[in-house]
Amino acid sequence: MGAMTAPVISGLNDHELPVLLSAAAEAGATFAGYTPVRLPHAVRPLFEDWLECHFPERKEKVLSRIRSMRGGKLNDSRFGSRMRGQRFYADHISQLFDISCSRAGLERGRFPRLSTAAFRMNGGAQPTFFD
Numbered sequence: 001m002g003a004m005t006a007p008v009i010s011g012l013n014d015h016e017l018p019v020l021l022s023a024a025a026e027a028g029a030t031f032a033g034y035t036p037v038r039l040p041h042a043v044r045p046l047f048e049d050w051l052e053c054h055f056p057e058r059k060e061k062v063l064s065r066i067r068s069m070r071g072g073k074l075n076d077s078r079f080g081s082r083m084r085g086q087r088f089y090a091d092h093i094s095q096l097f098d099i100s101c102s103r104a105g106l107e108r109g110r111f112p113r114l115s116t117a118a119f120r121m122n123g124g125a126q127p128t129f130f131d
Contacts, residue, residue: 002111003029005097007037010065010089011058017093018100025104032106034097036085037066039074065089 003024008014021032039047051059063074069085070076076085084090101108 001028002031002033003027003106004033004035006033006035008034008093008097009037009062010069010093011062012055014093014096017096018103021097021100021104021106025106029106031111032097032101032104032108033111034093035083036069036090036093038070038076038082038085039066040077041075044074 003021005017005020005024008017017034024032037047048059048063051062055062066074068087069090071081071086076082084094098108
């Protein structure tokens with residue numbers, strides 16, 4: 001069993017990683033992963049409004065950190081970058097995650113191999129809704 005901590009938001013919830021990962025390990029998780037926040041398309045204005053409503057004093061700090069991790073933007077859709085980010089704050093989250101996993105006894109990113117052994121064919125064509 002694994003745990004996914006997402007989205008991790010620098011300056012807002014990143015400090016919770018150690019407690020979250022420890023609780024996941026206590027609940028039986030053996031591996032964990034994370035994704036830093038990214039704000040594509042319609043998510044951006046919703047998140048900005050949410051920050052303004054709930055954390056107005058942190059709004060600019062949080063958005064600035066996201067931009068720092070995303071090449072000056074609030075979203076970076078490039079493969080290899082979009083799920084990790086870049087630069088200082090992305091590195092900080094990665095290091096905090098690694099240390100927290102190590103202390104909790106979790107493997108980082110060692111997801112189990114997927115298997116189709118539990119699936120079975122129904123022996124024919126796909127059923128329709130109108131039979």
